[in-house]
Amino acid sequence: MQQIAKELKGFVNEVGYLAQVNDFEFDLRYYSSEREVDFCGHATIAIMYDLIQTNKFLAEVPTLKINTNRGSLTVYNQTKSEDAVFIMSPVPEHKKILIDSAELEKQLKLTLGEVDTQRPISVINAGLTTLIVPIVSLEAIIKIKPDMEELKRFCVKSQIDIIEVYTAETRNKTNDYRTRVFAPTFGYLEDPATGSGNSAFGYYLIENDWWTEGLLTIEQNGLIDNYNVVKLQMQKDESNGIRVCFGGNAVTRIEGKYYIYK
The missing domain is CATH 3.10.310.10 (Diaminopimelate Epimerase; Chain A, domain 1)
Known part of the structure; x- marks a missing residue:
């Protein structure tokens, strides 16, 4: 495999x-x-x-x-x-990891003040250990261009799998948030559509009382107009606890057979 x-x-x-x-x-x-x-x-x-x-x-x-x-x-x-x-x-796991906003701006190649210090920085695992970082604007989130190897070292040192940045400013005003997800520890810089990261983000919003009902629609990636869409909804599990469900559909890009020779 x-x-x-x-x-x-x-x-x-x-x-x-x-x-x-x-x-x-x-x-x-x-x-x-x-x-x-x-x-x-x-x-x-x-x-x-x-x-x-x-x-x-x-x-x-x-x-x-x-x-x-x-x-x-x-x-x-x-x-x-x-x-x-x-x-x-x-089931989400909340982790206590303190990370300085100035350090995040350095890692994400942002200027001072572009990490939104009015909102919390959190680490939640809803499949992957996700560092959630608020960004002040759509313009700021789109311009993020980190160095892959530097960011990988930062993630390994901080014991996190992925970094999800978000802003409430969206390109399409009918959507709720724009996110981007960086995953250098997995061998690539950016994930264009993420279920586990956006689920962690959903729990983050619930924890802070910023999402209490209804369907959440998220724009994701670093392309201003050609973004992917991830939808979140709440569902009660067998223990009557609130769980985040993420959804979407798929398009076949390549179809064929994979041959394994011994």
């Missing part, structure tokens, strides 16, 4: 591996070119959306179960109503 992920570096950020357990249950594992990834949201959306769209039996099933390194999760089939699948994110 690791070798295949290395061979596909530059074509995809992560490779997802799927094994069917029974009619409604699947095991999932993920690898980047560098290492195994505990959980990968955008790969999960792509895999489950494609699976449902190409399987007439699964297309009629309202929920499926997936088993990952971060626990067993529910997949909600909303392809008929929303043209999307929604994945329940792992």
